[in-house]
Amino acid sequence: MIRNSVGLHVPEPCSRPxxxxxxxxxxxxxxxxxxxxxxxxxAAGMRDFAYGLIRVLDDEGRCQGEWDPQLSSDxxxxxxxxxxxxxxxxxxxxxxxxxxxxxxxxxxxxxxAVAVAATMxxxxxxxxFPTYRQQGILVARGWPLVDMMNQVYSNSHDRLKGRQMPVFxxxxxxxxxxxxxxxxxxxxxxxxxxxxxxxxxxxxxxxAWIGEGATAEGDFHYALTFASVYQAPCILNVVNNQWAxxxxxxxxxxxxxxxxxxGLGFGxxxxxxxxxxxxxxxxxxAWAAERARSGGGPTFIELFTYRAExxxxxxxxxxxxxxxxxxxxxxxxxxxxxxxxxxxxxHWSDAQHEALQRDLEDEVKAAGKLSESYGTLKEGDRLPAxxxxxxxxxxxxxxxxxxxxxxxxxA
Amino acid sequence: xxxxxxxxxxxxxxxxxxGRDPDVMIFGQDVGYFGGVFRATDRLQQxxxxxxxxxxPISEGxxxxxxxxxxxxxKRPVVEIQFADYIYPATDQLISEAARMRYRTGGEWWSPITxxxxxxxxxxxxxxxxQSPEGIFTHVAGLxxxxxxxxxxxxxxxxxxxxxxxxxxxxxxxxxxxGPFDGHHDRPVQSWAGHPDADVPExxxxxxxxxxxxxxxxxxxxxxxxxTMAHVALAAAQETGIDAEVIDLRTxxxxxxxxxxxxxxxxxRCVVVxxxxxxxxxxxxxxxxxxxxxxxxxxxxxxxxxxxxxxxPHAFEWEYFPGPLRLGEALKRTMRL
Numbered sequence: 001m002i003r004n005s006v007g008l009h010v011p012e013p014c015s016r017p018x019x020x021x022x023x024x025x026x027x028x029x030x031x032x033x034x035x036x037x038x039x040x041x042x043a044a045g046m047r048d049f050a051y052g053l054i055r056v057l058d059d060e061g062r063c064q065g066e067w068d069p070q071l072s073s074d075x076x077x078x079x080x081x082x083x084x085x086x087x088x089x090x091x092x093x094x095x096x097x098x099x100x101x102x103x104x105x106x107x108x109x110x111x112x113a114v115a116v117a118a119t120m121x122x123x124x125x126x127x128x129f130p131t132y133r134q135q136g137i138l139v140a141r142g143w144p145l146v147d148m149m150n151q152v153y154s155n156s157h158d159r160l161k162g163r164q165m166p167v168f169x170x171x172x173x174x175x176x177x178x179x180x181x182x183x184x185x186x187x188x189x190x191x192x193x194x195x196x197x198x199x200x201x202x203x204x205x206x207x208a209w210i211g212e213g214a215t216a217e218g219d220f221h222y223a224l225t226f227a228s229v230y231q232a233p234c235i236l237n238v239v240n241n242q243w244a245x246x247x248x249x250x251x252x253x254x255x256x257x258x259x260x261x262x263g264l265g266f267g268x269x270x271x272x273x274x275x276x277x278x279x280x281x282x283x284x285x286a287w288a289a290e291r292a293r294s295g296g297g298p299t300f301i302e303l304f305t306y307r308a309e310x311x312x313x314x315x316x317x318x319x320x321x322x323x324x325x326x327x328x329x330x331x332x333x334x335x336x337x338x339x340x341x342x343x344x345x346x347h348w349s350d351a352q353h354e355a356l357q358r359d360l361e362d363e364v365k366a367a368g369k370l371s372e373s374y375g376t377l378k379e380g381d382r383l384p385a386x387x388x389x390x391x392x393x394x395x396x397x398x399x400x401x402x403x404x405x406x407x408x409x410x411a
Numbered sequence: 412x413x414x415x416x417x418x419x420x421x422x423x424x425x426x427x428x429x430g431r432d433p434d435v436m437i438f439g440q441d442v443g444y445f446g447g448v449f450r451a452t453d454r455l456q457q458x459x460x461x462x463x464x465x466x467x468p469i470s471e472g473x474x475x476x477x478x479x480x481x482x483x484x485x486k487r488p489v490v491e492i493q494f495a496d497y498i499y500p501a502t503d504q505l506i507s508e509a510a511r512m513r514y515r516t517g518g519e520w521w522s523p524i525t526x527x528x529x530x531x532x533x534x535x536x537x538x539x540x541x542q543s544p545e546g547i548f549t550h551v552a553g554l555x556x557x558x559x560x561x562x563x564x565x566x567x568x569x570x571x572x573x574x575x576x577x578x579x580x581x582x583x584x585x586x587x588x589x590g591p592f593d594g595h596h597d598r599p600v601q602s603w604a605g606h607p608d609a610d611v612p613e614x615x616x617x618x619x620x621x622x623x624x625x626x627x628x629x630x631x632x633x634x635x636x637x638x639t640m641a642h643v644a645l646a647a648a649q650e651t652g653i654d655a656e657v658i659d660l661r662t663x664x665x666x667x668x669x670x671x672x673x674x675x676x677x678x679x680r681c682v683v684v685x686x687x688x689x690x691x692x693x694x695x696x697x698x699x700x701x702x703x704x705x706x707x708x709x710x711x712x713x714x715x716x717x718x719x720x721x722x723x724p725h726a727f728e729w730e731y732f733p734g735p736l737r738l739g740e741a742l743k744r745t746m747r748l
Contacts, residue, residue: 127483127484129480158517159517159519160515160516160517160519161517163514163515163517164515168515170515170516170517170519170520171519172516172519172520177483177520178512178515178516178519178520180507180508180511180515181507182503182507182508185476185503185504185507185508188472188473188476188477188480188504189476189477189479189480189483189504189508190480191476191477191480192476192477192478192479192480192481192482192483192484192488193480193481193483193484194480195477195480195481196436196480196481196484196485196486197484199436199462199463199486206480218472218500218503219472219473219476219503219504222470222472222473222476223473223476225468225470225473226468226470226473226476226477229468390518391513391514391517391518392513392514392552392553393513393553393555393577393665394513394521394575394576394577397621397664397665398621398665398666398668398669399665399666399668
């Protein structure tokens with residue numbers, strides 16, 4: 001909380017390296033305590049949803065309250081599988097980065113539900129505008145791991161032709177929009193995409209993701225303004241994982257309010273959700289999708305979660321937060337919580353879980369071997385360097401033809 | 412053929428584009444109901460409806476971002492930035508997103524957007540209604556930059572820009588909207604009426620991007636100009652009596668280097684003229700290219716006549732603006748007269 005004081009106030013997290021993690025300021029309301037409004041509810045009457053926390057799974061793994069999406073065990077196991085596959089994929093790609101086979105990687109550990117559950121609540125034709133930490137979207141849509149790995153390795157089969165840093169995937173076919181290093185830019189583009197879909201009246205919608213740190217960018221505000229003005233059929237997600245590299249969420253403006261509350265000022269229904277609760281993320285996304293598809297306009301969702309690992313392979317989080325902080329996170333782990341739910345209801349067992357884990361690791365390993373056979377950043381096949389001049393424009397202009405000839409990379 | 416001002420020609424280009432392609436969408440500040448602060452989109456909303464021509468919030472970054480998203484969807488957005496001086500909030504979307512979309516996705520996505528913006532000085536516009544920021548964008552790989560100087564070219568180039576699958580910055584010299592201007596601010600304002608380049612077909616036609624136009628053939632020196640400066644160059648040639656070849660570049664990127672090199676190789680002299688400030692302006696690129704490609708033909712250093720390296724002043728409009736007298740002096744120096 002902001003204290004009254006003279007002088008410049010600079011927010012500080014509750015604990016730093018060497019200190020005991022402290023999440024006592026985080027209020028965790030009981031699962032099922034928030035009602036589920038009608039999908040055509042007016043934003044002005046939904047204030048409490050921006051400050052509360054929608055939760056479905058309780059501590060025993062049982063569903064509570066009106067937000068229970070009542071999904072079949074098949075769908076839940078599919079979601080569990082996609083989250084576990086995302087985590088297994090992340091684990092391998094960090095290993096190969098440490099081995100020098102690629103330059104960089106970013107895990108999404110602890111945030112798998114934010115991508116997977118939301119994607120499963122969308123239709124395949126809906127366009128996702130992710131950040132670099134929603135690889136779970138591609139996994140949930142069954143996109144081949146080999147293709148993702150080819151991008152990470154910048155190898156001879158990389159569809160992005162070795163031009164992008166690792167994890168900046170793009171798949172038009174999977175409805176996964178090209179990732180940019182510039183933060184926030186896709187958030188506002190997603191609104192434009194939804195405006196175009198609305199102009200065509202085809203009931204397709206877009207979904208965008210942004211981290212809580214990047215909400216401080218201008219594009220965040222452009223997106224909310226345009227979404228509100230044109231009632232664009234889109235879902236604007238803020239993944240509040242508490243950390244923007246080394247800066248805690250207070251530095252992004254979260255010290256004395258919620259990120260969801262920002263949506264209210266734009267007249268957009270804003271809901272704050274337990275981001276580690278697969279069922280809650282699914283239910284709220286489905287609510288927002290139905291609202292958008294039926295002409296109800298945009299929805300703003302804060303997904304409250306925790307970035308369990310470092311920001312990237314270039315980051316050491318023990319330099320700015322307690323090493324044990326992730327374990328103390330009060331909302332737990334999305335995979336463990338969904339697993340518990342399935343086990344409690346007799347749809348899953350520890351033995352099945354372990355067997356699936358082994359299968360997924362084998363699947364990742366096999367994909368990795370295949371992808372590495374197409375080359376890695378440092379070894380094996382690669383695309384001809386002359387391709388670096390292609391696709392700057394649709395057609396190669398005269399000055400690039402001249403530079404390509406001059407470069408000596410034609411061979 | 413109809414006699415059109417440049418603003419009417421630009422309006423006609425968008426009318427034609429809207430009529431031919433249902434994916435063309437036009438938006439920007441005051442662009443819809445009101446028809447634009449310069450009348451460029453006059454009557455288009457009434458003709459094509461609010462979902463195709465509409466007003467936008469005062470948010471240049473948001474306007475271009477929405478256009479990029481629409482382009483990714485499959486639309487062909489044409490957006491207006493009210494003054495080029497106000498394009499800067501959109502530079503992240505233009506430089507980091509639109510320009511790189513095709514490249515970074517290996518051709519999977521692209522940005523077929525056109526960004527129209529009134530630009531240039533000579534209207535007592537002061538610091539924020541006079542700028543010529545083209546050099547910022549010609550430096551960006553992936554963008555095309557177009558600047559017309561006549562009603563005929565404005566319509567043909569704008570249709571070509573809209574139909575182009577790459578992002579195009581279309582800078583409109585607002586000093587030329589209602590009539591040609593050669594820098595003689597003390598003479599009566601002219602209209603486009605009766606000017607040969609104001610005869611504009613009402614239907615579809617294109618002036619291809621990447622092709623310069625020789626405005627005046629000459630033997631002694633080549634003047635490289637664009638926008639309002641094409642008219643200033645013509646006046647300077649006539650007033651000095653120097654037989655200058657005046658080339659209106661029309662498109663800065665892609666550049667018609669062939670026409671430039673052929674001309675300078677013949678004349679052996681070159682003067683570059685633009686309104687924008689000098690240091691790192693597009694003139695520096697032109698001078699370097701001429702030096703690289705025409706070194707052995709050159710008989711004098713390449714001259715640059717440009718705006719000064721200052722913000723655009725209000726009271727000192729005509730001391731700042733590179734008019735025919737300043738250009739004429741440079742021509743004489745180049746000819747060692």
